[in-house]
Amino acid sequence: MTHPLRSIPAAFHSGKPLGITSVCSAHPVVIEAALSLAKETGRPALIEATCNQVNHEGGYTGMTPSDFRSFVEEIAQKVGISMDNVILGGDHLGPNPWKSLPAEDAMTKAEAMIAAFSAAGFTKLHLDCSMGCAGEPVALDDDTTASRAARLAAVAEANKTDRDPVYVIGTEVPVPGGALDELHELAVTTTDAVSKTYAVHKTAFAEQDQQSAFDRVIGMVVQPGVEFGHSDVIKFVPSNASGLTDYLKSLPMIVFEAHSTDYQSEEALAALVQGGFSILKVGPWLTFALREALYGLDAIADVMDGYAPKNRLMSALENTMLQRPDNWSKYYEGSDEDLFYQRHFSYSDRIRYYWPTEDASEAVSALKSRFAGRTIPEPLLSQYLPNVTAKHFDEALLEAVQNVLKVYDEATLSK
Template identity: 40%
Template sequence: MPENSLKHIVEYQKAGNPVGIYSACSSNSFVIEAVLEEARDHNEVCLIESTANQVDQNGGYSGMTPADFKAFVLAKAKEIGCDPAKIYLGGDHLGPLTVAHLPEAEAMAYARTLVHDYVKAGFTKIHIDTSMKVADDDPNERLSDETIARRGAELARVCEDAYQELLKEDPNAVRPVYIVGSEVPIPGGATEDNSGMQVTRVEDFKNTVATFEKAFKDQGLEETWKDVIAVVVQPGVEEKDAGCTEYDRAKAAELMASIKEFPNIVFEGHSTDYQTKYKLRELVEDGVGVLKVGPGLTYGAREALFSLAYIEENMFHGREDETSHFIDVLEKAMLETPKNWAKHYHGNENELWFKRKFSFSDRSRYYMPNPEVKAAMDKMFENLRKEGINLAALSQFMPMQYTKVREGVLQNDPAELVKDRVKNTIDEYRFATHQNEL
């Protein structure tokens, strides 16, 4: 059976070669297309992940099951001309995350179906996350590592069985690799700035590894343990409203040194959004083989959409009744359904107004599929295509894209401009990971 070449990250890291990969955690079409185009244009691999609340057996908030999400990505790849063999699909925070209000028996039954469907659909990177308490866990006691690992190993057992099912349909199906641990905020972002974030203690990291290894052995999964390539830790980074908590090598030095004791494991770093490309490179050099990024990518797309809205507004001055009013339509959608931002944004009315539009946490990403928002975006694109985007306005609001348009390497088209803004962020991760070597 084919080996999962994501294991090469471990081989490179242990040989002292700082190679990693960035993981695009998004279902946004502009982001997916930008990631695939970058992989095509640079002849590189790419890793695209969906989270347990985004894609699940019932459709998640994206409306897609794991099989749907895979079909969506592969359809985009075919349109773009990206070799599907270069695409890795991952499942992030797979476990009882979205059903933690249920008792263990019911929550774990849901989680078993969830991981089964991801593996059966052909996802080849599985983050098992059972770190959250369920309804019958003691709310006043810390969830023990043993409980977390036991539940995680139960899900790994299901993953292995699902892979055997997949092999009957596709004898060349690649084995999944596994990620364990969860020293990070919940998917979607922290609900408070910084949320008491601290660098993972070395003893906690080592205990996570030891308890998971034992739990896998108890499930008869000694061989599967060899496919665990990374452990999630908190190296001291976090995205938040105002940007991020920047990586500090000195504060994380003891943790990073400890990974050298484990020849088959690297670190996976979550919430790396908005780190500079140099800090991202330091993370990879220090042992973080996988850099997760989500809001940082959709923020780039949102930023470009707002720039286009400002261009439209100025080009259509005096003809406001013809414009899309994209920013206002988005604001209306967010106010009508506040559940996706209300717990994450804090402040007075003026501060909330600002954050709904410009927060680095980018909760607006949840509203882009809204039919009225989508219709406004389509109208804005139609207006700009019909009139032709004025170069002076493009220079004012999207100067980097203006230069590329003038140089003839970028089409002066709204959708292409949005994707190129996303690629600005992707290129910072490519600089950090050296993933062209994978």
């Protein structure tokens, strides 16, 4: 059975570029919004989980790959879309969660992880073994990186289901979750780096008798010049990446995968696709939009009850984040006022890690209960959620997220 993602490089190399949105989130509202849009458009939904988020030991979500699949399947059943139209992907699959261990121990765990992803029917696998483990340099040389990636591909092949997986190689990506400092410019991946990455992976796969797997490498992660920080976004400039686009035409059935495309304009996203950066990853922007909607609905509930907004949801999340600072304290800095602002409004949206906590879940449930049997007046939507038309709680959240997804959907269509 031909993998549906193989049509993406085929489209670029035939002169009719086509893209796909890679939804990187474990939030149920985000996934429901993505699956609902896929049902509406008839295009496949690509849902990805990272190695830290989901792995055979549970990751920070507490879900194994099999658990995550079941989680998505439940939402798909609710939406009424077949899982045949849903592609599951694993991102940055490699030793990163265990890089504090000696290399062989970390790779053994990485093998167990990718075996679990493959066996659970994840068929888009990004192989990333670029990080050094205990006693190694922070960034490994290309040959070691490729050799370890081929080793993981062999494990994935041995555990695959009825559909052959496709692979993404390369690791020139922005900092996960956005940059830490104010941004001014960004170095674009060089064509020499692309050439070497492709060559060393091709050799490494052949040395480990994985030529068949290499034939299913459909993408390479590069830096096209997109990124976001706490308050600013580096916008895509096609001319800066034109050399990559020209070079891509010489690589058989390969496209580029762009990470951290969040907060780009539709025009910039469309230009990325036209340039061969066909797989567009988005995550924080989706939960940023969700947080905006939740804070807006909190204000609306107060006004509907007859008083000025008290920001109770924001206060509840602030308490939760202060009690559990691990997910933001290493990434935010500055004065107390700066930290407060970043906790709630940074584009990196590290507040997304807190929505599953018991305190945050209870606060959201309490907010939702205030809308039971009530319709939101249009003037309040205009005031607090100007891009949303839905007049009920659940629908408003879904629409807020889908407004972002529709930007991507339009941008990834063949022009």
